[in-house]
Amino acid sequence: MRGRADGLLAKVESALTEASAPGGPMWPEDLLALDDRQAFPSDAAEFLDEIGAPGFYVDRGNGVLDELFDLTSFLRLLARRDLTVAVGHAKTFLGAVCVWLAGHADQRERLAADILNGAIVSWGLTERGHGGDLLACSVRAEPSGDDWSLTGEKWLINNATRGHLICVLARTRAEGGPRGFSLFLFDKRKADPRTWTTLPRVPTHGIRGADISGIAFAASRLGPEALIGAPGAGLETTLKALQLTRTMCCGLSLGALEHALALGSAYAGRRVLYGKRLAEVPNIRQALGRCVATLHVAEAVAFAVARLAATATSEMAVASAVAKALIPELCQEAISAIGEILGLRGFLSADEPYRAFQKLDRDHRIVAIFDGGTAVCRSQLIEHFPLLAKTTTDTAGGGSLLAIQGRSAEVTSLSLLSRRCSLVARLDADCERIERQAAAGEIAEWIPASALAARESLRVTRARMAELSWGPHKVPQEAFDVARDFELCFAAAAVCHLWRHGGQGPGSGEALWASGRWLGGALSVIENKLPHRPRAGAARGDAYGSLADCLLAQPDGRVPSLFGSSVRSP
């Protein structure tokens, strides 16, 4: 089961490796210095243009539904080296995605050509004062003959200053509402420069070199060709586009955690305290192993959700919200745990071999915020409670939700409301297989209990979803906690489904797949947080310690990934 662009990803990876050598455009020393100076990594961006990275941002036919995981993986390759580069370059996909979903053929072709020529595209959604509340958006576009006139200010926009084009969400009905907004592709190169201005760069906690700024329009004129999709469809298109971007930006978390693990592993392998190497201290091994297992959970979820875009397209509202809420949170937790191992060494910002840590820790915290923060995603999930409570089990088991076969998915299948969640519906059947494997001695005997804890938790969680009710604007905190429980069950389902349907092909990390090594670790991470844990504290082998061994056995900078070299799909 290989991704379509595996070959391309491998080429990118080797180019990145070369570019990371001293003096190269991705040399880590330079990237850290740029962060210090708050300068954009222009050489790195130029290099990415040269190796054809923009090709990843261009739709190859179906709104990129089939290739979403390529994007996730590409983003991860950048992110594990430098999040500023990843965020600063891949933004072009976010700027373009609404055109891939809703633009007409002409617009799509033009934009594709532009991007392949190196055009930078930005996405203007947020405004000062109301962040993720898109219905409060106040930039307005008024018809003026055949044209439109755009007025207002977009703020905290990635690449608003560097970008050549910007996809803008604007109010087209004074009263707003779900059909009151439209999308426009604003081309700075064509617009009258007196009618727009970029806003000063906003200094940020992490990704200090990124261009986080804004743009103000004053009756900027847009031709009719600037409108993306139907008038009034802007919010709907945006929300559908977010389903895809929230999925692919999991790659940022995967890359950041991978980078942190590489640093933590190198440190533990060298550091001697109280006469022992940290790598030999059982509690440190346990902590590192748990972080590896967390990476595997995140990989499984990121992969499953990206594939669901093609195999269960209409369910992406739920799946993408789950991924975007859970993955940055789990990964940050693991990054912080590695930070605790590094201690002062992860806090020093100069003349220190592990100083990349303090940057990635600051950088990664942005991931939980953008494209809809954790609370926004959980709110979206909460809206689905009545439907999710009713989702029935797929007793037949069904085929793989992870394999893309034959016919391409259609963007018209994307929906703002997921009627069901097929992935969690498979949990029963996947658990049964895990039980059979344990009975046959193919995997450790304690593993099924962890999977069953997730199955039982899912039942409990659905029951709570059905019970909860509340008044307008008063979603109780309890609902957020139930949403998180569902995310954990979803993660367990992704892990079990991937275990069942992945892993046989070449390129998968064989040592991890042998006898359920990664499966046990991943399920343990999840189980430890579940609402239903029948055997809390029961022995479960040395799942984490064995993953730590995998980590510490890797050559420097490598991290055991479910995807083998971490550039291929399982």
Place this chain on the structure above:
Amino acid sequence: MNTAADLRRLAQLEHAFGDPFESGNPFGFDRVLEADEAEEMFGPGEEKLAEFGLNAEFVPSSLGGRLDRLEDLVEIMRAVYRRDPSLGLGYGVSSFIAGVNIWAAGSAEQQQLAADLLASGRRIAVAYHELAHGNDMGGTQCRAELAAGRFTLNGRKEVVTNLERSEAFVLFARTAARPGARSHAQLLIDKASLDSGRFCYLPRFRTMGMRGVQLGGVEFRDCPAPESSLMGRQGYGLETALRSFQITRTTLASMFCGILDTGLRTALRHVTGRRLYGGPAIGMPHVRSVIAGAYADLLAADCFASVATRALHALPGETAIYAQAVKFFVSKILIDAMNDLSEVLGAHFYVRDGETAIFQKLLRDVQPAGFGHAARAACQVALLSQLPLLARRGWTERSTVPDEVFVAGSALPALSFADLAITAAGREGLSGALTSGLAVPSAGRLRRDVAEIAEYFASDHRALAASCRDLDIASLGISAPPPAYDLVNRYVRILVASACFETWRRTRAVNSTTFTADQRWLAAVLHRLRADACNRPKSLPPELADFLVQEAADRITQRRGLAFAAPMYL
């Protein structure tokens, strides 16, 4: 509450500094942030603290200073931390740590020298740290060899606050090559006595947080130092340090509470002024829950640290335990609460300018709470090795803890450095105080949740004793099996639950009208402690969340601090 003189000094200090949020204030956050951006100490703040005579707070009154009660010192230092943690650490704390060691082990002449230096506004640094050994002070390599009536210094000290701009420093050095605890000494070195050709300063160490703090290093090359610089007996340096650390670990962790106080105020101000989804953000139950949770965490941290601080006066034979527990618990809960708060700030926690800009600085500055001046993990291991003895001795003997340990502002015995025991020899009464307190009939009507959770921790104490009694001490060093580390987590939660329960119960017996006597804060803290024990979401019941949000909002309106002492800001 604190003494009247302390309150006057605190009011004087806050008055001199003015409202930190006011943009024109020369001592406000805008200026603090400018210094942080420049990686410099906040100059006007330092001048103001010199004018205030902050150093006198570190000098015992017997030597002409103002240090009588450690809780008063903590309260003053929290005011500094609330404004600028770099100022707290970089102006004050290193001289305080040096001072404590000098008061504990220095000769009369050395104490007078130190007192005079501090009285005249000079600094004394603490040169303990070596990058190669971190918390493993026994591994110290920097040597001080005594021959022919003088010491000869060789080796390096690294990442030492104010090393270059101090007049003197306390040096921790190896005096004998043999490994073990009796091979070190502390020297008080007056820089004027050193030959400037025999030592050199290392370049400044730069850090992600506390950026203004001047972290330096020194390298000695056959550098002579007078024999009279020895503090205490040669070979006893580690013991002196371990006794002094009981004071500094406890009080420093407590000072960090000032960071969360400002973090909470910043977050609450933000969500009060912000409108989202058609209403004020503070009206959303999720936002309220996060704010209230962080507030409960501040109260737990404050309560536990304050109990341990008063115990330094009243129970110096037991604080070898409490100091480790405070460092372990308080640092983590403060860091976690700041992380939680960042969620309700959304993108505003990530932005380095505007009204919430101080938050990202605090988020960076709080990190050293976890590893500075002893890492959490080192404290955890130290506690771990104590568990069997505690289970066999202290937890069965049930010593009583006097009221003054729980009731703020009670008369306390004078601080006695000589009475601080290097080991508690398995005796501490705090963890058992919960069980005794629950048994007192006058405990009165407990809320049902309080009774239930308190009983949960009391019963876990019994279970813990059973698990620890027969542990093999030899297996409990740094290489202990990971499940053993969990025993420490359980133990520390019991200590905190006990400190909070008894603080509420015994304060109420004295004055039932105070906030401390209100059972709801206790209920909130206990809810979160138990959720933490179960690794489940720590959300509070809405009634408790409402209570804490209202309390926080009222205190902000009244310009009072958020912790128990609730000092007036102006």
